Amino acid sequence: GQNIDQPTEMTATEGAIVQINCTYQTSGFNGLFWYQQHAGEAPTFLSYNVLDGLEEKGRFSSFLSRSKGYSYLLLKELQMKDSASYLCALNQAGTALIFGKGTTLSVSS
Amino acid sequence: EPEVTQTPSHQVTQMGQEVILRCVPISNHLYFYWYRQILGQKVEFLVSFYNNEISEKSEIFDDQFSVERPDGSNFTLKIRSTKLEDSAMYFCASRGEREGPWGDTQYFGPGTRLTVL
Numbered sequence: 001g002q003n004i005d006q007p008t009e010m011t012a013t014e015g016a017i018v019q020i021n022c023t024y025q026t027s028g029f030n031g032l033f034w035y036q037q038h039a040g041e042a043p044t045f046l047s048y049n050v051l052d053g054l055e056e057k058g059r060f061s062s063f064l065s066r067s068k069g070y071s072y073l074l075l076k077e078l079q080m081k082d083s084a085s086y087l088c089a090l091n092q093a094g095t096a097l098i099f100g101k102g103t104t105l106s107v108s109s
Numbered sequence: 110e111p112e113v114t115q116t117p118s119h120q121v122t123q124m125g126q127e128v129i130l131r132c133v134p135i136s137n138h139l140y141f142y143w144y145r146q147i148l149g150q151k152v153e154f155l156v157s158f159y160n161n162e163i164s165e166k167s168e169i170f171d172d173q174f175s176v177e178r179p180d181g182s183n184f185t186l187k188i189r190s191t192k193l194e195d196s197a198m199y200f201c202a203s204r205g206e207r208e209g210p211w212g213d214t215q216y217f218g219p220g221t222r223l224t225v226l
Contacts, residue, residue: 094164097142097152
């Protein structure tokens with residue numbers, strides 16, 4: 001089985017940096033994904049880690065430590081449009097994604 | 110940029126009726142998925158489909174559900190006898206072969222909001 005934990009809510013201000021953590025327990029590991037989901041919309045892909053370390057993609061970076069069962073998503077230079085839910089998703093085996101409950105980020109001016 | 114499309118965007122049905130949700134995956138993708146998200150809850154995996162057969166399915170995907178790729182472009186989810194608890198947003202996703210650093214990425218369609226009355 002698997003278990004994925006993320007904070008339920010976070011708040012930040014425009015221009016700031018925010019780190020959203022994800023911890024997991026799993027019997028198999030094929031990769032960890034981060035998706036963004038605005039209310040009522042589909043998840044959109046942000047980042048993917050399969051090896052330990054940092055992956056950088058513009059304002060977004062994601063870090064993975066497989067030995068610790070830990071990942072984080074780092075968002076820099078926050079903008080109002082970054083207000084959304086951020087979903088940590090595990091590829092345990094095969095190709096199915098198992099999602100966490102998501103972290104709702106509110107960005108204020 | 111290619112994208113996954115889904116129809117209809119909204120579907121309202123009576124309990125016990127059959128519904129078919131349709132998806133057109135990205136054209137060169139080979140792996141297809143259905144997920145659902147009950148309002149206020151997390152995204153849940155239902156089923157994956159590869160090489161014209163189901164490759165994985167979750168406990169949610171019971172005999173009430175079926176998937177089909179009737180032609181070269183469409184991928185459908187059929188719910189045979191809908192229940193109130195089937196009300197959710199249903200997302201289709203597709204994925205290509207593992208090429209490059211993002212090759213495992215699944216791309217989601219906009220979803221079909223199913224309401225069972």
